[in-house]
Amino acid sequence: MSRETGIPTGRLSTEVEFKARPSEPIRKSPSPEGTIGSAIRPPHYAEEQHGTWRELYRRQCEILEGRVCNEYLSGRELLQYPSDKVPDLAYLSEGLRRSTGWQIIRVEGYVPEHIFFRLLANKCFPCTDFIRHPTELEYTPAPDMFHDLMGHLPLITNPRFASFFHAYGLAGLQVRNDEEIAWLGRIYWFTVEFGLMNKNAHKPAQRTPKETVIYGAGIVSSVGEILHSLSDVVKKEPFNVDAISQRPFDIHHMQDTLFEIASFDELESEFRRWASEKALLV
Numbered sequence: 001m002s003r004e005t006g007i008p009t010g011r012l013s014t015e016v017e018f019k020a021r022p023s024e025p026i027r028k029s030p031s032p033e034g035t036i037g038s039a040i041r042p043p044h045y046a047e048e049q050h051g052t053w054r055e056l057y058r059r060q061c062e063i064l065e066g067r068v069c070n071e072y073l074s075g076r077e078l079l080q081y082p083s084d085k086v087p088d089l090a091y092l093s094e095g096l097r098r099s100t101g102w103q104i105i106r107v108e109g110y111v112p113e114h115i116f117f118r119l120l121a122n123k124c125f126p127c128t129d130f131i132r133h134p135t136e137l138e139y140t141p142a143p144d145m146f147h148d149l150m151g152h153l154p155l156i157t158n159p160r161f162a163s164f165f166h167a168y169g170l171a172g173l174q175v176r177n178d179e180e181i182a183w184l185g186r187i188y189w190f191t192v193e194f195g196l197m198n199k200n201a202h203k204p205a206q207r208t209p210k211e212t213v214i215y216g217a218g219i220v221s222s223v224g225e226i227l228h229s230l231s232d233v234v235k236k237e238p239f240n241v242d243a244i245s246q247r248p249f250d251i252h253h254m255q256d257t258l259f260e261i262a263s264f265d266e267l268e269s270e271f272r273r274w275a276s277e278k279a280l281l282v
Contacts, residue, residue, distance in 0.1 A: 025049060029106065029129055036124060037103040040090040049131050053086045056137060056146050059223050067226055069197050069213045071161065071264065075099075075154030086145070089127055092153060096125070099157040113172070113181055120169025125156060138224050151217030152192075160264035161215075165192070167272055171280035180280070183245040190244045190259050191267060193218035196229065201238045201260035212236060212260060228254045236260050239267070241274045 025043035035041075061083075064073075079095040081087055093104035105119060107126040119126055127148040143151075155161040168184070175181050195216040200207035212230060219225040228234065234254075239261040249255065261267045275281040 024130060031106055033106060033108050035106045037093045037097065037105075038090050040088070040093065040104065040106045042086075042088045042090070043129055045086050045131075048134065050085045052131050052134050052137070053146065054084055056132075057081065057083050057150070059137070060150060060221070063223055063226055064214075064220070067214055067230060068220060069215045071158045072154045072215060072220065075157035076150075078157050079153060081150070086131060087149065089129055089149075092149060096153060096156055100159055100162040102156050102162060104153075117169050117172025117175075120165055121173055122169075123162075123166060125152060125165075127153075138222065147217065147221040151221035155215060155217075158264065160268055164264065164268035164271055167268065167275065167281060168192075171271075171275040171278075174280045180278070183278070186245055186247055186249065187241060187271070189249050190247065191261070191271075192216065194225075194229070194255055194258055195219075195267075196236060196258050196260045197263070198236070198260040199262055201236075201262045209236075215261075225254065229258060234258055239270065241270045245274065 025045045027044035029041055029043045031039065031041045078099060079092055081092075089104045089106055096102040096104065100123075102123045102125060104127045105124040107128060109128065111119070111126055116126065125148075128143065128145050130144060131146055132144040156165060168188070172181075172184055175184065193216050195214075196212055196219075197215050198207055198212045200211060209230075209232075214220055214226060214229060216229075219229045233256070235257045237257060237259050239259045244259060272281060
């Protein structure tokens with residue numbers, strides 16, 4: 001979807017004006033929008049942008065310990081992000097390709113829903129190459145490259161999450177109307193962006209709050225969201241894709257209710273079941 005009509009931390013709405021303050025590189029990438037993988041050439045970043053990356057990376061690493069799922073940490077380690085400078089998209093894309101066959105495609109902002117679905121169906125994840133303004137370290141109202149790279153990419157190295165994400169893209173190619181797009185938008189919001197995990201999510205007698213960990217990119221890429229999502233202020237409900245597809249959400253405030261999957265096996269199998277019942281997957 002366009003920059004002017006996308007949602008802040010997702011890609012499946014048409015209601016919010018783009019208001020982020022990107023910190024533009026000194027020289028933009030010579031690679032046109034749509035360049036994939038190893039062919040992507042990086043912009044020339046100012047020291048300010050490298051400093052923003054260093055600070056965001058430091059803050060995130062400090063606060064994530066014990067709060068994020070192991071699959072995310074494994075993916076972050078596999079991709080070997082530099083801590084001292086803005087990473088190249090081509091470098092990270094190669095790590096994805098080696099792990100699950102996915103690649104990065106360079107985009108300059110939001111992409112339309114039908115294109116986004118097609119990219120996922122072809123195992124390409126769209127990433128920007130601009131970073132948030134230094135005044136927006138805590139939160140930016142639209143995805144920047146830190147959100148894309150540190151929020152989303154680690155989990156795409158996980159075979160089960162990557163398989164779910166691929167199925168999600170395939171389902172999106174089959175939507176027939178705005179209602180079905182809205183279903184997928186809600187699922188994306190409460191899983192890919194704001195998903196939690198607790199191995200006993202469906203066993204209330206055994207579940208303990210300390211077992212809850214984060215996997216959603218919208219949470220992982222924001223220090224404020226990390227602390228808020230795991231607090232007692234947020235109600236945690238067991239994952240139910242049928243209910244989530246009908247559940248409205250407010251993008252202007254931190255979430256008051258989030259959903260816990262027991263595992264990525266559940267996320268994939270339940271999504272495939274739901275999508276098959278809705279005739280969105282064969």
